[in-house]
Amino acid sequence: xxxxxxxxxxxxxxxxxxxxxxxxxxxxxxxxxxxxxxxxxxxxxxxxxxxxxxxxxxxxxxxxxxxxxxxxxxxxxxxxxxxxxxxxxxxxxxxxxxxxxxxxxxxxxxxxxxxxxxxxxxxxxxxxxxxxxxxxxxxxxxxxxxxxxxxxxxxxxxxxxxxxxxxxxxxxxxxxxxxxxxxxxxxxxxxxxxxxxxxxxxxxxxxxxxxxxxxxxxxxxxxxxxxxxxxxxxxxxxxxxxxxxxxxxxxxxxxxxxxxxxxxxxxxxxxxxxxxxxxxxxxxxxxxxxxxxxxxxxxxxxxxxxxxxxxxxxxxxxxxxxxxx
Numbered sequence: 001x002x003x004x005x006x007x008x009x010x011x012x013x014x015x016x017x018x019x020x021x022x023x024x025x026x027x028x029x030x031x032x033x034x035x036x037x038x039x040x041x042x043x044x045x046x047x048x049x050x051x052x053x054x055x056x057x058x059x060x061x062x063x064x065x066x067x068x069x070x071x072x073x074x075x076x077x078x079x080x081x082x083x084x085x086x087x088x089x090x091x092x093x094x095x096x097x098x099x100x101x102x103x104x105x106x107x108x109x110x111x112x113x114x115x116x117x118x119x120x121x122x123x124x125x126x127x128x129x130x131x132x133x134x135x136x137x138x139x140x141x142x143x144x145x146x147x148x149x150x151x152x153x154x155x156x157x158x159x160x161x162x163x164x165x166x167x168x169x170x171x172x173x174x175x176x177x178x179x180x181x182x183x184x185x186x187x188x189x190x191x192x193x194x195x196x197x198x199x200x201x202x203x204x205x206x207x208x209x210x211x212x213x214x215x216x217x218x219x220x221x222x223x224x225x226x227x228x229x230x231x232x233x234x235x236x237x238x239x240x241x242x243x244x245x246x247x248x249x250x251x252x253x254x255x256x257x258x259x260x261x262x263x264x265x266x267x268x269x270x271x272x273x274x275x276x277x278x279x280x281x282x283x284x285x286x287x288x289x290x291x292x293x294x295x296x297x298x299x300x301x302x303x304x305x306x307x308x309x310x311x312x313x314x315x316x317x318x319x320x321x322x323x324x325x
Contacts, residue, residue: 028088028266032063035091035256038077041068044290048122048254049093051286055277073162075101075108082110086261088270091119094255096164099309103317104162106324113307116257117267120274121297121305123287124251126230127168127204128211129239130219135201140223140242143202147178155181157191157203161322164252165191167313168204168225170320175245195219206252207232208291225250231293253309254292255302271299 033056035049046068053064069077074097084090092098094112102108110116129140135154137143147154158165161184173180183200185191188209195203196218205219207230213219214233223239224230227249240248256274258267277283278296287294297305 028269029060029062031089032065033060033089033091034065034067035093036077036081037066037068037093038070038074038097039068040070044125044252044292045093045095045254047290048287048292051283052093052256052274052277055280055283056273059273059277072107073097073101073105073160075105075110079108079110081257081259082115084259086259086263088258088262088266090259091270092116092257094257094306096167096252096309096313097162098257099306100162100167100313100317102310103314104322104324112310113303115260116306117260117262118297118299118302118306119256119258119267119270120278120299121295121302122254122256122278123292123294123296124226124253125291126207126232126251126293127164127225128207128214128230128233128236129168129172129202129222129225130195130205130210130214131202131222132195132198132200133217133220134198135220137222138220140237140239143222144176144178144243147176147180153179153181154201155183157183157185157195157200159188159191160184160186161325164225164250165204165206167316168250170322171248171250171316172204172239172245174316174319175248176243204250206291226293227251228293231288232291253295253305255297255306257302257306267299 035053037046037049039045049066053066057064069080081090081092098112102111131137137146156169166182169180169182188206191203192209194200204225211232214221221236223237223242225239229238240246275296284294
């Protein structure tokens with residue numbers, strides 16, 4: 001009987017070990033995935049997760065379940081994913097609160113930079129600074145001048161503490177060196193109702209909600225909060241250009257992340273597949289219908305973006321004297 005040389009057996013074993021990661025990668029996904037949404041069903045974060053989940057499910061031949069784990073302004077769902085197995089089967093759909101919560105909420109132990117890795121940046125929904133028609137300002141410089149000479153601070157409505165509406169107003173106050181009074185509500189619809197009634201002066205309102213009221217003459221638009229002009233309002237300047245505040249940039253951004261120790265091959269596969277999904281015409285149409293301006297980012301780009309957002313808002317919140325609650 002012929003014996004296989006020991007050297008040949010060792011070589012075969014080494015080859016088998018070398019192929020193991022590739023085989024493991026090819027096998028992914030071998031079971032259902034879940035995308036955790038740290039907010040209630042029906043909102044834009046939930047809608048984005050379900051759209052991407054449906055496409056991933058078709059691509060992978062595996063169920064992709066969207067789970068709404070709500071509470072503590074998104075912190076509960078985020079904490080769940082931070083502690084989940086880093087195997088690529090539990091993902092998180094994130095928005096600005098992901099970078100803000102550790103500075104605003106007591107008891108938050110996760111860190112958006114340390115505990116997560118990006119799969120993809122998706123896009124941004126611009127806010128528009130709108131004022132009630134009774135406010136004597138037609139441009140952002142006029143609004144800033146009005147705020148500086150007013151005997152009492154102008155009021156601005158928001159969907160709550162730590163929302164992009166709130167951050168838009170707070171950053172304007174700091175960058176323009178003016179005083180504004182924050183009036184938080186339980187959501188944008190409640191805030192918008194009081195703005196339309198003239199009970200508050202202005203609001204950094206989501207563009208999709210703002211446009212119909214701007215066109216109807218019920219609100220006056222002054223500027224958009226993002227770094228680029230909004231597609232829905234191309235003639236409206238940004239705050240940065242209108243008020244000559246180069247460091248001003250705020251938007252409601254969205255992305256997909258995973259626990260930090262996710263294997264590189266799995267992360268790269270997910271990233272490539274989500275990028276393909278975001279390029280699909282029907283997906284682009286649906287996301288734009290939500291008021292989003294697509295701005296896909298690769299993992300390294302979105303990781304860097306979240307890092308900058310975390311550092312930026314930590315500084316703004318501390319400077320504003322907002323105490324964690």
